[in-house]
Amino acid sequence: MVNQASVVVIGGGVMGTSIACHLARAGVPDVVLVERDELASGSTSKAAGGVRAQFSDELNIQLGARSLEAFGRFEEETGYDIGLHRVGYLFLLSTPEEVAAFEAGVRLQNALGVPSRLTDPAEAHRLSPLITTDGLLAAAYSPDDGHCTPEAVVHGYAATARRHGATILRHCEATGIELHGDTITAVTTSRGRIATDTVICAAGAWSRQVAATVGVDLPVEPLRRQIAVTEPVPGLPPTLPMTIDFTTSLYFHTEGPGLLVGMSDPEETPGFATDTHDRWIPALCEAMARRAPALLDLRRTGGWAGLYENTPDHNALIGEAPSPSRFLYATGFSGHGFLQGPAVGEVVRDLYLGRVPFVDVRPLSADRFAADAPRPEANLV
Incomplete structure (x- = not known):
């Protein structure tokens, strides 16, 4: 000691x-x-392991982009393979207000060197084929983003x-x-x-x-957030981006041969509890039915809970x-x-x-x- x-x-x-x-x-x-x-x-x-520079705040864009560079060098500098997958982040936008906010965000990100862009629903579906485009107005995508361990x-x-x-x-x-x-x-x-x-x-x-x-x-303030992991998904594209339905906060990305799936729970109350429960599942399934109904057929094989550290x-x-x-x-x-x-x-x-x-x-x-x-x-x- x-x-x-x-x-x-x-x-x-x-x-x-x-x-x-x-x-x-x-x-x-x-x-x-x-x-x-x-x-x-x-x-x-x-x-969830997501890494990105798609933020609305200039400081977060800069911190995210600088970190993406470091993650890219990580194995060379430390000798540790962090399982970095630069498959991008895809934000799905379903309201005019969301589209306008992300348009402004993309302009700011581009000015800071981040190669994000708005896409139409058809391209969003090509990038993330598990989604449905019903009610989708646009999406924001940056290929530099991704996820790691x-x-x-x-x-x-x-x-x-x-x-x-x-x-x-x-x-x-x-x-x-x-x-x-x-x-x-x-x-x-x-x-x-x-x-x-x-x-x-x-x-x-x-x-x-x-x-x-x-x-x-x-x-x-601590707040519990939960994640589910699914059974293997046949034919899952290796380039599947981290996909986020911005309206509901439903997100998913590849996790081994299956998917890692998460969503915020508006009914969750602040505290240090990290045990898992199923009270969030009905809202999760509702969000899946709306934006990625193919996920409803997948069996959950695991999951966990952790804490967000929220500020006002x-x-x-x-x-x-x-x-x-x-x-x-x-x-x-x-x-x-x-x-x-x-x-x-x-x-x-x-x-x-x-x-x-x-x-x-x-x-x-x-x-x-x-x-x-x-x-x-x-x-x-």
Whole structure:
């Protein structure tokens, strides 16, 4: 057990391991990451694995595009195969309002170098033949998007961080943060005390509780989301994109020989429950009947539940608290955290080192809510 660190990262999901890796590769000595369970055991391992740059917010477009570049280099840089499938994201649009919003989004994405475009229903069906085009007005598609394996990304980052001198402590719960005045002096854990002057909170859905120990409010609210996996689908095209019916939030992509299927549940209430239930299935089947009736014939063979870490405007919290000194955070990604992990690790590294990040994340500071300056993201899945 180490007893001293230059920086302690709390959380062993994609954000924590990416941050630890980027710090260690930059030559920061004595980087320590603490995770109360196994790596990727929280929200990361329960994610659908989608990676994209199709967002409505300029910052999210930039973070997503930067991360897509990193995912493309990941195996070369870490030696870990993350099962990256660059099959695209296809958003199905059924109302004039959705079409208008995505038209504006595509213009902004194109201006930032993202090759997204609007398509007609016929092309949408060619790309994703399991859908029906009844009532479909248009779709938005970007071939650079896709999906990969979240756990592989976490373990790749963790292994690379270790190779560069970082210490990863599993089954080591952060139980408190000690202060002397406005200065952090240590992190207390279930395995002992680690003296440090810097803490980076990447604790996902549990971030609010971590930050509260030093008087910082990170407005993160956990919400259960469920995923189902189907039996093998004969003739499933290998290029099937991540397909999202934007009106209902129904989505699916290939998962081995079958499909991974998910949807938001408007009846779900905030909390830390991660057990599965079937109360969402009737709404799921209704959405399938409307947009992808072929899915109704598929037998469910498994599934799981995980937590979204939602903020009031469904956008991330990234920054450094004004007090206490050297308390940084990257959390509250509201469903699009995994796909931004590489870029956010880079940004937090630069904030720690006093460098100017490749993108100005000050609008994502947790202080924006007190300043009545929310920054809502519209392209939510």
